[in-house]
Amino acid sequence: MTTTVNPPTPEQQQGIGTRLRHGREAIAQRWHDAPRWVRWAALVALIAFFYALPNKEFYQYLGPIPTTGSNFTQVLFTVSIYVLLAVGLNIVVGFAGLLDLGYFGFFAVGAYTVAVLTSPSSNLKTLWPWLLVVPIAIALTMVSGVMLGTPTLRLRGDYLALVTLGFAEMIRIAAVSSDFLKGQRGFNQIPHPPGKYADGKPFFGVLDARPYYWLVLTLIILVVIGVRNLTHSRVGRAWISIREDEDAAQLMGVPTFKFKLWAFASGAAIAGLAGALFAGKQNFVNSQNFELLNSIIILAAVILGGSGNIVGAIVGGGLVAYMIERFRGIELFGVELYEYRFLFFGLVLVVMMIFRPQGLIPNRRRAAEFKDRRKEVIVGE
Amino acid sequence: MLLEIDDVSLLYGRIQALHGISLTVGEGEIVALIGANGAGKSTTMRAISGIRPIASGAIRFEGEDISKLRADLRVRRGLCQAPEGRGIFPGMTVLENLDMGAYTRRDRAGIAQDLNRVLELFPRLAERRKQAGGTLSGGEQQMLAVGRALMSRPKLLLLDEPSMGLAPMLIQQIFSIITEINEQGTTILLVEQNAQQALARAHRAYVLETGRIVKSGTGAELLHDPSVKEAYLGVA
Numbered sequence: 183m184t185t186t187v188n189p190p191t192p193e194q195q196q197g198i199g200t201r202l203r204h205g206r207e208a209i210a211q212r213w214h215d216a217p218r219w220v221r222w223a224a225l226v227a228l229i230a231f232f233y234a235l236p237n238k239e240f241y242q243y244l245g246p247i248p249t250t251g252s253n254f255t256q257v258l259f260t261v262s263i264y265v266l267l268a269v270g271l272n273i274v275v276g277f278a279g280l281l282d283l284g285y286f287g288f289f290a291v292g293a294y295t296v297a298v299l300t301s302p303s304s305n306l307k308t309l310w311p312w313l314l315v316v317p318i319a320i321a322l323t324m325v326s327g328v329m330l331g332t333p334t335l336r337l338r339g340d341y342l343a344l345v346t347l348g349f350a351e352m353i354r355i356a357a358v359s360s361d362f363l364k365g366q367r368g369f370n371q372i373p374h375p376p377g378k379y380a381d382g383k384p385f386f387g388v389l390d391a392r393p394y395y396w397l398v399l400t401l402i403i404l405v406v407i408g409v410r411n412l413t414h415s416r417v418g419r420a421w422i423s424i425r426e427d428e429d430a431a432q433l434m435g436v437p438t439f440k441f442k443l444w445a446f447a448s449g450a451a452i453a454g455l456a457g458a459l460f461a462g463k464q465n466f467v468n469s470q471n472f473e474l475l476n477s478i479i480i481l482a483a484v485i486l487g488g489s490g491n492i493v494g495a496i497v498g499g500g501l502v503a504y505m506i507e508r509f510r511g512i513e514l515f516g517v518e519l520y521e522y523r524f525l526f527f528g529l530v531l532v533v534m535m536i537f538r539p540q541g542l543i544p545n546r547r548r549a550a551e552f553k554d555r556r557k558e559v560i561v562g563e
Numbered sequence: 564m565l566l567e568i569d570d571v572s573l574l575y576g577r578i579q580a581l582h583g584i585s586l587t588v589g590e591g592e593i594v595a596l597i598g599a600n601g602a603g604k605s606t607t608m609r610a611i612s613g614i615r616p617i618a619s620g621a622i623r624f625e626g627e628d629i630s631k632l633r634a635d636l637r638v639r640r641g642l643c644q645a646p647e648g649r650g651i652f653p654g655m656t657v658l659e660n661l662d663m664g665a666y667t668r669r670d671r672a673g674i675a676q677d678l679n680r681v682l683e684l685f686p687r688l689a690e691r692r693k694q695a696g697g698t699l700s701g702g703e704q705q706m707l708a709v710g711r712a713l714m715s716r717p718k719l720l721l722l723d724e725p726s727m728g729l730a731p732m733l734i735q736q737i738f739s740i741i742t743e744i745n746e747q748g749t750t751i752l753l754v755e756q757n758a759q760q761a762l763a764r765a766h767r768a769y770v771l772e773t774g775r776i777v778k779s780g781t782g783a784e785l786l787h788d789p790s791v792k793e794a795y796l797g798v799a
Contacts, residue, residue, distance in 0.1 A: 416666075423663055426652040433612055433646055435638030435667035435715065547654030547695070554653035554697030 232399060236392045251511020251520065255391040259463060261503040262398040263456050268483045268499025269405055269492065270452025275481065276489035276545070277413060278445035279425030280335070281343040284350030286477035288323045288450040291353065292457025294363060295319035297467040301369035305362060312373045316458045323454025324447045331446040335439055338428065350477050357469035368468025375462050386462070394463040401459070405452060406492055412448075413492075421445055425490075426551060475524075479506075482531055488541025490548040497543055502527070564623075565590045565719055565750050566611070566642075571620035571630075573603075573610050580606045582774045583620065588719065593741070593751045595761040595782065597795055598771035604754040605647060607771070608723045611752070612644040613637045624719070639667045641718035645708040647727055647754075653697030657688050660696050660707055664714025673716070681710040684740055702733045709740070719750045726757045738764050758795035762786040770795070 213221065234240045236255040241248045248254040267289060274282045298304045299315045334345045357363045375397065377385035386393050412418055420441040423431035432438050461467050479502060487498020506527070509519040519526075534541075540549045566588040573581040581603050588594045598604050609615040611622060613634030622630040629637055643664075652660050661681060665674045682689040685706045691699060696707060705725055712720055725741065726734040738760050745751050755761035762768055762782045770778040770791060778791065785791050 419659075419663065419666070422655070423652055423666075426654050427650060429614055430646055430650045430652060431663075432614060432634045433638070433644045433650070434663050434711070435635045435643075436663075437633065437635045545654075549654075550695040550697050551654040 229403065233396065236395050249507050249510060251509075251518075252507060253391070255395065257504070257507040259391045259395045259398065260507065261500055262395055262402065263460055264480065264483065264503035265496050265499040266398060266402050266405065266456045266459075267453055267480045268487065268495040269402065269409065270449045270456070271480050272484050272489060272492065272495035273409060273412075273421075273452070274445050274449035275484055276491065276495065276548075277418065277421040277425065278442055279421075280442060280446060281340070282346045282446070282449065283343050283481065284346035284348070284353075284474075284477050285449070285453055285480055286472060286474070287346070287350035287353040288327060288453035289457040289460070289476075290350075290357065290472040291323045291326050291450075292319045292454030293461040293467050293471065294353075294357065294457075295322050295454070296458045296461035297369035297372055298363075300461075301372045301467075303364060303367075303369045303371070312375050312458075312462045316455070316462075319458040320451050320454045323457070324451045327447040327450030328443060331443045335442040335446060347474075347477075350472075350474055354469065354472050354474065357472060363469070365469050368466055370466045372461050372465050372467060374465070388465065391463070394459070398456075398459055401455065402496075405455075406496070409492060417441065417444065422490075422547065426547075479503075479527075482527070485541060486531070486534055488544040488548070490545035491541070491543055494541050494543035494545070498541070501542075564588065565592075565625060566752065567621075567623040568607075568611070569621045569623065571607075571610060571622060572618045573606055573615060574618045575606075575615075579618075580774050581610065581617075584771070584774070584776050585620075586769050586776060586779070588750060588752050590750055591745075591748070592767060593745050593753060593765045595753045595755055595765035595768040596771055597755055597758040597761055597768060597785075599795075600756070601773075602771040603774040604756075604771055605723055606774075608644060608721055608752075608754055612642065612721060635667075638715055638717075641716075642721070643712045643715040643717035643719075644721035644723065645712035645725065647723035650723075651696040651699075651704050651707050651711065653695065655696055656693050657696060657699070657707060658692045660711050661688075661714050664711035665716075667715060674714070677714055677716055681713050684713075684743065685710050702729045702737075705729060705737065706740075709737070709744075713744065713749070717749060719752060720744065722751060722753045724754055724756060726755065726760065734760060758791070759786075762791075 236258050241254060249257045267285065271282065271285045274280050274285070296312065296315050296319050298306060299308050299310050299318065300312055302309060330345065330349055334342050358365050374384065374386040379385055386397075413421070420431070420436045423434065423436055424438050424441060428438055480499065483498040483502040484495050485498070486502060487496070488494025506523050509523045509526070512519045540552045564587045568584060568586045570583045570585055571581055572579060572583050584603075584607065586594070586596070596604050596607060606615065610617050613629075613632060617630055620630070621628050624637070624640060624642055629640065652663060655663065661678060665677065668674055682692070687703055688706055688710055691703065696704065699707060705727070709722065709725055712722075722741065725737050729737065734757060741751060741753065742764055753761055753765065762785050765782040768780065768782050768785050769776050770785065778785065778788065780788070786796075
């Protein structure tokens, strides 16, 4: 009997990274080729899954997915807030290509607007209902975005990164030290969103986080639909052209400053909405909620997921927020992994930078831009 | 005069890049601006298209002073530049790039017509219409930049070094296309290091040296001018 040795197929010769990429591309291609109704059905199923997820009757069958160290429903709420923030920051960083290092500052503006106007501990004593204050919070964050953007977006390069970084710190320090914003003591008894069950019990209570999660999930869906429409319009084309080559965009007649400001303000508005939702759930807001690290985490989430891609931002935001919580309550060699969460986080980022700088689910264009820049670097050497 | 540049100076920080240059472009002309590296050719282009603010002087387009006008509004008036080198959108496909050229326009029928015209002028772009701009060769990118600028249907087309880095065959080709565009009715201001070709194709030309215009005349005159020959055409 003779044995024949097969020469390695091209597939076998390729590195694991290449094979992974081909795998992903194959999935993307199959998704693309699938009939319309299949894609819709898959999408509806996915959305239904996420609506069902916070129910214990459902998630108890999901093996290791529910978190062990903390209430899974609460975690889901936190994750959903991060996803919303990532979707918003993706407009600024991913679409318009503006490096915003202080995005969480806008989240703080939204949360504090709600706190100041609704809480009995506020000096204003307006005690307005939550729902009335939400649009005010969104409008105020947008205004703060425009105020911050107007002087800085005229400049190119790293100025915006520096100014936004300073802005987030400013908000935090104001929160810590100003009497008006109550520092560590914070604001309590912030009202919840309205709504009652048939038996008169409030829908948005203190113990059950599910309604809040459902609310945020619904808003994420609405925001994503809005952002998607925007990116497929002239606005989106203008943003992408600015990101790819600002001079060229201007030479084609794109009012670059105006569109950068638009991207910045829309991103800020989404963060303001997230802040208002957070305040409405938490009941309590103080200066400890707004560390600088949060801005960095969201930025990292967007980049990790694949900036410039809405799905990427959702996956990135969800994954990062979830992983951080997942580490809670897991012990290895006597230490809780949660303590080392940022070490892992840093490691993941470094690995990503080396092997997949365009993110997990990159945007087709964005990937081409990366290739193009790499060429430029080599030419420059 | 379609374009008049009157005593324009421009500063990069404390360095003066343009020292009071004046030039004109008449309707239907091809005007070339030649000069060595660093003479201020591209800077002049940036001043005209509005990417860099000028320090003094005036830029008039169709008789109106546009020197304070934002760059994007100058495009709307009919002044469009094809930037040098890699000035295309690398992540967008060829068609998307061309579409960006028509950003200021809303007349779908006219845009479609111009798209056909550009794809006829540049058959290579038609072949690669779905390909990302960044994956094109240098020559193709150059063509894309010119085609994209044409999509705005400009009254004045500014071309910044359209022959840069191209093989001799392609240089011939791109200059023929420039002449063709001009014959179809677009006025052209051309910045070039390749003086030979530029002077042969241009109706008139200016020679720029260290931010000053040192010579001007018809293309043919400058082509036979001894000092131009020596400095830019490589013949003594």
